[in-house]
Amino acid sequence: MHQIKLREDYIKLGQALKAAGLVGSGVDAKNEILDGYVKVNGNVELQRGKKLYDGDMVEYKGEQIKIIK
Structure with a gap:
């Protein structure tokens, strides 16, 4: 599982995928x-700019990203 520590209040979904190294x-x-x-928190998400906050979970191709404060 990947973890992304927030520097601000949130990170956008596309940025989180890049930060975790799951997309180029x-x-x-x-x-x-x-x-x-x-998927974000178990639901398919179609918004690249979806804001992710502390505790959110992202799933992509069997990988997970946890957003932490």
Whole structure:
């Protein structure tokens, strides 16, 4: 499981995927999100700019990202 420590109040979904090293670029993140491959807290998320806060969980291709404060 990957963990991303927040520097501010939130991080956007596309940025979180890049920060965890699961995608190579913002364009890759956008495409994977729009294709329905990314879940936030168990639900498919189609917004690249979705704000993630402390405690949120992201799932992508068997990998998990936990957002921590």
